[in-house]
Amino acid sequence: xxxxxxxxxxxxxxxEELKRDPNVLLMGEEIGVxxxxxxxxxxxxxxxxxxxxxxxxxxEEGFVGVAIGAAMLGLRPVVExxxxxxxxxxxxxxxxxxxxxxxxxxxxxxxxLVIRTPSGGTGQLGATHxxxxxxxxxxxxxxxxxxxxxxxxxxxxxxxxxxxxxxxMFIESLALYDTKGDVPEDNDFVVPIGVAEVKRTGTDVTxxxxxxxxxxxxxxxxxxxxxxxxxxVVDLRSxxxxxxxTIIASVKKTNRAVVIAEDxxxxxxxxxxxxxxxxxxxxxxxxxxxxxxxxxxxxxYAKDLSAASKPSAHSLIYAIRKVME
Amino acid sequence: xxxxxxxxxxxxADEDADELRHYYYQMLLLRRFEERTGEMYVKAxxxxxxxxxxxxxATIVGLMAALKPEDYIFTNYRDHGYVLGRGTPPGPIxxxxxxxxxxxxxxxxxxxxxxxAERHFxxxxxxxxxxxxxxxxxxxxxxxxxxPGVVVAQMGDATTNIGAFYESLNLAKLWxxxxxxxxxxNGYGMGTSVAMGSSEPDLxxxxxxxxxxxxxxxxxxxxxxxxxCRRLRDYAERxxxxxxxxxxxxxxxxxxxIDSDRYRxxxxxxxxxxxxxxxxxxxxxxxxxxxxxxAWLKATADQVEHEIQEAIDFANASxxxxxxxxxxFMYATEVANTPGPEDAIAAVKINRGEV
Numbered sequence: 001x002x003x004x005x006x007x008x009x010x011x012x013x014x015x016e017e018l019k020r021d022p023n024v025l026l027m028g029e030e031i032g033v034x035x036x037x038x039x040x041x042x043x044x045x046x047x048x049x050x051x052x053x054x055x056x057x058x059x060e061e062g063f064v065g066v067a068i069g070a071a072m073l074g075l076r077p078v079v080e081x082x083x084x085x086x087x088x089x090x091x092x093x094x095x096x097x098x099x100x101x102x103x104x105x106x107x108x109x110x111x112x113l114v115i116r117t118p119s120g121g122t123g124q125l126g127a128t129h130x131x132x133x134x135x136x137x138x139x140x141x142x143x144x145x146x147x148x149x150x151x152x153x154x155x156x157x158x159x160x161x162x163x164x165x166x167x168x169m170f171i172e173s174l175a176l177y178d179t180k181g182d183v184p185e186d187n188d189f190v191v192p193i194g195v196a197e198v199k200r201t202g203t204d205v206t207x208x209x210x211x212x213x214x215x216x217x218x219x220x221x222x223x224x225x226x227x228x229x230x231x232x233v234v235d236l237r238s239x240x241x242x243x244x245x246t247i248i249a250s251v252k253k254t255n256r257a258v259v260i261a262e263d264x265x266x267x268x269x270x271x272x273x274x275x276x277x278x279x280x281x282x283x284x285x286x287x288x289x290x291x292x293x294x295x296x297x298x299x300x301y302a303k304d305l306s307a308a309s310k311p312s313a314h315s316l317i318y319a320i321r322k323v324m325e
Numbered sequence: 326x327x328x329x330x331x332x333x334x335x336x337x338a339d340e341d342a343d344e345l346r347h348y349y350y351q352m353l354l355l356r357r358f359e360e361r362t363g364e365m366y367v368k369a370x371x372x373x374x375x376x377x378x379x380x381x382x383a384t385i386v387g388l389m390a391a392l393k394p395e396d397y398i399f400t401n402y403r404d405h406g407y408v409l410g411r412g413t414p415p416g417p418i419x420x421x422x423x424x425x426x427x428x429x430x431x432x433x434x435x436x437x438x439x440x441x442a443e444r445h446f447x448x449x450x451x452x453x454x455x456x457x458x459x460x461x462x463x464x465x466x467x468x469x470x471x472x473p474g475v476v477v478a479q480m481g482d483a484t485t486n487i488g489a490f491y492e493s494l495n496l497a498k499l500w501x502x503x504x505x506x507x508x509x510x511n512g513y514g515m516g517t518s519v520a521m522g523s524s525e526p527d528l529x530x531x532x533x534x535x536x537x538x539x540x541x542x543x544x545x546x547x548x549x550x551x552x553x554c555r556r557l558r559d560y561a562e563r564x565x566x567x568x569x570x571x572x573x574x575x576x577x578x579x580x581x582x583i584d585s586d587r588y589r590x591x592x593x594x595x596x597x598x599x600x601x602x603x604x605x606x607x608x609x610x611x612x613x614x615x616x617x618x619x620a621w622l623k624a625t626a627d628q629v630e631h632e633i634q635e636a637i638d639f640a641n642a643s644x645x646x647x648x649x650x651x652x653x654f655m656y657a658t659e660v661a662n663t664p665g666p667e668d669a670i671a672a673v674k675i676n677r678g679e680v
Contacts (some may be wrong), residue, residue, distance in 0.1 A: 051469070062458050066493075067462060068459055071462070092489075097450070097455055101448070193661075194660040194663065241661060
């Protein structure tokens with residue numbers, strides 16, 4: 001399999017799906033002439049033209065709503081929101097409209113829409129440009145929310161999302177765009193939505209994560225192996241639907257669990273996973289579930305403060321040691 | 326209200342008498358449907374919020390007379406009359422208000438969320454302004470797929486104060502979308518008057534900075550509404566250009582069934598209902614021109630009563646949606662790790678105290 005970046009996997013998939021289905025179109029700010037704020041759509045305007053790759057004004061509520069309405073008439077828009085922070089001005093369209101239209105109208109119309117957006121923080125982007133809101137959308141029935149950690153999953157899940165007839169929130173990560181991995185050349189492989197993957201098998205402790213934190217967990221697992229601790233890594237891949245059986249099966253095997261996510265600690269993804277484990281695997285636990293998540297402040301700008309506010313390999317190792325005590 | 330001098334009286338000379346009688350029949354059907362709906366609400370047959378189209382009969386029937394089958398309609402939550410006016414039978418509409426499986430949205434939507442895909446009625450929406458970008462998107466899809474037709478974005482007067490409206494105007498113009506922005510201006514957004522809520526009370530002017538043409542029309546005159554809509558609809562389709570129609574009418578009752586309307590002067594309401602009743606005024610007009618007589622009026626009224634009673638009987642006789650179908654419409658594409666019929670039954674039994 002060729003080794004390509006996460007960015008390239010996304011770019012390839014968008015191009016292939018544009019080519020495959022004339023109803024697929026891309027919409028977003030700076031995705032065409034500018035070639036994408038993070039170069040995910042690089043070259044696509046040149047190849048597919050302005051009908052298929054649509055530069056929008058800065059009007060997220062408006063163009064997300066337009067994409068939903070167009071999807072209701074059979075188009076398959078793939079919307080880029082520059083970062084997840086900006087989707088808050090469009091959240092009414094996502095939560096009150098996209099997620100409800102199929103159910104609320106008795107299944108009469110479908111909303112085959114994908115919203116791609118990077119979540120989380122990197123560098124010193126400050127309080128308003130470093131947030132993780134995927135849990136807000138994972139909370140909402142009617143949406144599908146996926147968050148791939150590898151180029152392979154990025155490609156397989158994006159393809160699945162574009163071919164899916166429901167609204168899918170496709171969560172990316174700025175810090176993952178340059179990471180590399182094996183990606184098959186097969187133009188029809190998909191990663192199923194709603195299914196987690198055991199990315200590394202282990203026997204002593206299960207680490208549950210998604211997106212960038214899965215990459216962190218994989219590194220930590222390798223390091224812990226050198227210390228004689230066998231870590232199993234469950235990569236959620238989808239936040240809604242959530243693959244509870246895979247989480248529970250792993251915890252029943254290892255009897256210990258650490259959950260790590262980049263969002264804020266309270267009411268975040270880690271809380272949902274920890275609750276699931278205590279409901280369904282309480283009797284199998286040898287120690288309380290440990291949670292690793294973001295420190296609860298608006299993210300400060302200063303370099304040290306910023307870095308210290310996000311979960312890291314250090315905080316994951318600390319939690320693993322604690323759960324092994 | 327529109328000043329008398331502004332109103333363009335349509336001559337009846339070129340009109341087809343059967344068509345005029347049909348407009349009256351439709352307006353009366355809407356009127357009585359809504360009055361009986363109000364009764365059913367009081368009898369607790371209908372739950373939730375319930376907003377009636379009373380006073381807007383000419384607005385709706387005039388619009389529907391101008392639209393073509395290929396056109397699409399998105400409305401706000403005051404939607405009963407639009408679905409009825411588009412030709413959906415009264416039975417499934419009443420059944421939806423009753424929350425029945427046979428309702429137009431399978432009992433999943435209710436009064437504010439009616440839908441009829443077959444007739445291109447693309448939904449009633451209950452978040453103010455939410456339907457406006459959706460309508461632009463539908464028009465965008467028509468253009469993309471090179472299909473004929475226009476899309477109506479119906480909204481209330483107060484919706485012209487929300488951000489989604491302005492983003493929609495900009496995108497519709499920028500992307501050459503054939504949208505008729507159809508503002509039902511009954512003077513009040515709940516209890517807030519147009520003057521209290523809008524720095525530009527002439528709502529038809531609100532497209533000016535987007536270079537969108539706007540007009541105002543008397544929404545209690547079915548022929549005036551029809552003619553304006555026909556002209557603007559054809560323009561929007563031909564030129565692939567959005568337009569605004571500010572349709573002024575009089576709201577007969579409070580904002581919703583449970584609103585006691587304390588913020589409007591009772592004398593103002595009494596006079597409004599007397600002077601601006603589109604159904605009665607149209608009957609008088611047709612009478613004066615000898616297009617209808619008392620016997621026809623009586624027969625029509627009887628037929629309407631019968632149809633609506635049948636609708637109520639249909640709704641009463643219909644079944645509630647099945648408990649096991651609770652998750653039925655969650656996703657259009659099947660996906661792993663989602664609950665099914667057995668989970669629905671188990672959850673509902675617990676919630677009902679049956680286990």
